[in-house]
Amino acid sequence: MNRDLYIDFAKGLATLSIIFIHTAFWSGQFYIPAEVRVFSLVFDVALFYALSGITSGANIEKTLYRLLKLQITYMIFVTFLFFLDYFFKVFGLSFFSMEWLQSFYSTFGSKYSTTSISATPQWENLGNWYLHQYTNADTFPVVMGSFWYLKVYYILTVFGVLILRFFPKHINWFIGLCMGLTLLFNIFPEYYPTGQVGYVAFYLAVFLIGHRMRGKKIPAKAIPMLYALVGIALIWMFWYYGGEIFYKINKNKFPPEIPYVIWTLFSLVTLFVLYNRLKITKENFITHIGKNAIFFYFAQGISSSLVYFLVVPLKENVPWWILMIIIYGINIILAFIISAGLKKADASGWKILEFLRTKTAS
Numbered sequence: 001m002n003r004d005l006y007i008d009f010a011k012g013l014a015t016l017s018i019i020f021i022h023t024a025f026w027s028g029q030f031y032i033p034a035e036v037r038v039f040s041l042v043f044d045v046a047l048f049y050a051l052s053g054i055t056s057g058a059n060i061e062k063t064l065y066r067l068l069k070l071q072i073t074y075m076i077f078v079t080f081l082f083f084l085d086y087f088f089k090v091f092g093l094s095f096f097s098m099e100w101l102q103s104f105y106s107t108f109g110s111k112y113s114t115t116s117i118s119a120t121p122q123w124e125n126l127g128n129w130y131l132h133q134y135t136n137a138d139t140f141p142v143v144m145g146s147f148w149y150l151k152v153y154y155i156l157t158v159f160g161v162l163i164l165r166f167f168p169k170h171i172n173w174f175i176g177l178c179m180g181l182t183l184l185f186n187i188f189p190e191y192y193p194t195g196q197v198g199y200v201a202f203y204l205a206v207f208l209i210g211h212r213m214r215g216k217k218i219p220a221k222a223i224p225m226l227y228a229l230v231g232i233a234l235i236w237m238f239w240y241y242g243g244e245i246f247y248k249i250n251k252n253k254f255p256p257e258i259p260y261v262i263w264t265l266f267s268l269v270t271l272f273v274l275y276n277r278l279k280i281t282k283e284n285f286i287t288h289i290g291k292n293a294i295f296f297y298f299a300q301g302i303s304s305s306l307v308y309f310l311v312v313p314l315k316e317n318v319p320w321w322i323l324m325i326i327i328y329g330i331n332i333i334l335a336f337i338i339s340a341g342l343k344k345a346d347a348s349g350w351k352i353l354e355f356l357r358t359k360t361a362s
Helices: 005-025 034-042 046-055 060-095 098-108 123-130 141-145 148-166 168-187 197-212 222-241 243-248 258-274 285-291 293-306 308-314 320-360
Strands: none
Touching (some): 005 046, 005 285, 034 258, 046 197, 141 293, 148 197, 168 197, 168 258, 222 243, 293 308, 293 320
16 A cells, blocks of 8 residues: 555654744743744644544554553653753763853753752652653653653554554544543633543543544645634633633643643644645655654754754844744754664664664573
8 A cells, every 4th residue: 555645744744843843942941033933833733643543443463562662762862861861960060060061051041940950860850741741851851841742642642543443433432532521621710620531531532533534535625624614712711711712722722721722723634634635756855854753853852942042042032033044954864864873873773672672682
């Protein structure tokens, strides 16, 4: 079966959008207007969950094997990150001083505080990362700040494949249940549960809708109606919540609340409208990013942390929109280079694990 390059293309564009979001919301807090930061959320992580639904099936063994491989790749990455962070602190304390390190970390802004500057490795952090408790990596704060997505992905993928396997005729009911729970949590916010429940309720619905769209094509006559409904939903949102809700979209993302849900509709409708309509016949730069999306996702956390050190000295001397374009371009280039290195490190990690397996096998 030929690979659907549209899926890779959409993942690539979604990844580039995530890089832009993290360019805007992390180092961009120093110079990018709030309006631009909010608009960066138009194409957000919901696209990844929808694309995952399109590509997922009911094979439990295959799905769990894929998640296991992802977990091992993730553990290899965070192990690499842990030692990179640790050795940088040892370097700073050995050749400079505690004050120098504190000054270095102050570049990330007053909202960010280091967890521990010490020459002693904080092994509990590595253990927490393995178990998806994302305590800060001081030298690369954006990495753990963006990993909430991964935990939700694991949970909803397991729930999703169980639904697809055991309740294939009742998928619409589960979509209704998830949307109903999301609506219920918003009508009665005092009952909105903490933890992952709110995230999974909404994004599992997106995942299952994506699966229902698999192999289908939205009729041309339905497209204007879908965008009209999105427009009506946005108008209602601003009428009901007021214009200030525009500046609270990101706050309504954690966990997903009605304004953010409405905000994602445009990107999801666009994804499904172009699915089986936009034909990508040749591989290109964007499909390459899509094929290696997980490594780019890991890499952009590092690159989005590094660009702080360009933003801080330039923000007063360069117009914000020019600086944004420059930083975004540099962020993409850095993510491309780092992702290639991470892919090689991942391959080396798997070779080491295979070596250990052969040596310890009875």
